[in-house]
Amino acid sequence: MVESLLIGLSTSASCVAQCGNIILSIIMAEKKSVGQSYGLLSGFMLGRLLIYSGISAVISLIDSAATIPAGVTAVSLIAVSAIMLIYSIGKTKQLCLGHHFTRKIYSACHGRISLLAFAAGALSSLNICPPIISLIASSIGTKAVFANFAMFFIGTSVFFLPMPLIGAIKNTEAVTKTGRAAALIVSIIFLAKGIGILTSGQI
């Protein structure tokens, strides 16, 4: 368990780099207080926790490393991309293609941004990234898979905690617009990654 915590702490830079983009852009784009931003982060973390619990359950059952096929990772990345795109475009007043469609989906989620953050957290966790591989490798054959994943989750979450503090910045318009733009860029990156995995069949 301690080893899993250390894996989480030592590899969390990678987690923040990958998933931090997603939640940071959402937090920045919402004109929320620090407290409300922590609410969004909680939704995101809950999504991650749910998926980690699922993965650990699968590992416990089949005791194998081959838990997430490349196709699932690719589809989940594309789904995250779609969520971020809808989020970014749905919040923007002037837009080009797909404006009405995305606005409608965004409107359907209106007032439930935490739900959006939750979905983004869950989908972004369905990803074979270096920290997860390290954790799976160290967890196989052990009896405390759930506990290992829980400790790993805590370890990787530490660096997410300061993110909502960005809500304390006074120039909210600048932060909001930057956040929406970041969501759009993240969407494009995840889409490219997903398509790359789908076409090559390799992660």
Place this chain on the structure above:
Amino acid sequence: MNRKSNYWGTGRIGKSILLFAPMMMLIMLMLLGSASGGDAATQIARLITIAFFGAMFFLIIYTGKTDKWRAVAFIVSALLFCIAFIHNLILERGSMTFSNAEELSCTIPFCHIVTTMMIIPAAVKQTILFPGSLVEGFASISAMFVIVLCFSIVLGRGFCSWGCFYGGWDDGTSRILRKPVIKKVNNSYKWFSFAMLIVMALWSAEAAEPTYCSWLCPFKAVTENERIVDTITLIKNIIFTLTFAVLVVVLPLLTKKRIQCATFCPMGALLSLFNKINIFEVKNDTSKCIGCGKCEKACPMLAIEKRCPTLTCSKCGKCVDACPTGAMRFHIKGTPIDKHTTIARTLFIFPAYTFLVTLCGGSVANGLALIINLFI
């Protein structure tokens, strides 16, 4: 008599020469100090370069037009830098292209933009992407980092209009047409560069490579790029060409704005933050402002909102030149807005212009020597 013609008052030429003399000495020191020998073309190129930079500085001081003459020096520097850079690459490596293996072994040059992608890996993983064993003739990454940092602390985002050897490209294309085809560009697009900064810094840390350089940099099209060996490298090269064509040529041409610098460059966003801590700024003296909006229209960086320069101002001086009443001016923070205007402008221009010559002077001379060699 208009504002510009009595800029220095009586004895304008004498005062201009007095200010020009120390800069000319600095330029000569920088371009001749470390030079030893060289063929006739090199010697001629050095003399022309000294005369060129000297003349531009004198005109900035004498005419009171900052942006007009700065832009000439800046654009020429950008074009000749690329010529000299490509020539150096061909001499050292035999080609403008590099392989993935060469990138991994860190034998390719880099520019200041990579600084934005070093932040997180350096802080969290104690790893510097693009470590320093580089092609001979280029600065080490630590030297580049220190130069950019020092300049940024002193002059803020002034780097983007007074030092960046890429900025001259879209500064140049944005001046080709007399009037913009696309007349209105939303100022909010400038925040896209901040999003680029955040995403690129995080993405680079995750991918352990300078992702902006590897995937998006428009200037790869005119400096160096990865050799096309598979689909991925083909896609990368298509992206480089497209971003250059769209962001550096077409959009600046149509909008008369520096679209790449204002909306896409992560380095520009990082440098904007330094505007907060350096003492120089461009400020509007509201008591003289008549609200004509010419400053906002002229600003190529989308930095002026409600007739006030904001965080992303690159201190190019275009709004200062455009202002019909002299309300827009260079200013030292903490001093009265209506006093010491000339001193503030001069104090800013001296270090800024020195930096331009330091960073680009050698490349301009080398690029010029190559052109001269074509004719003799």
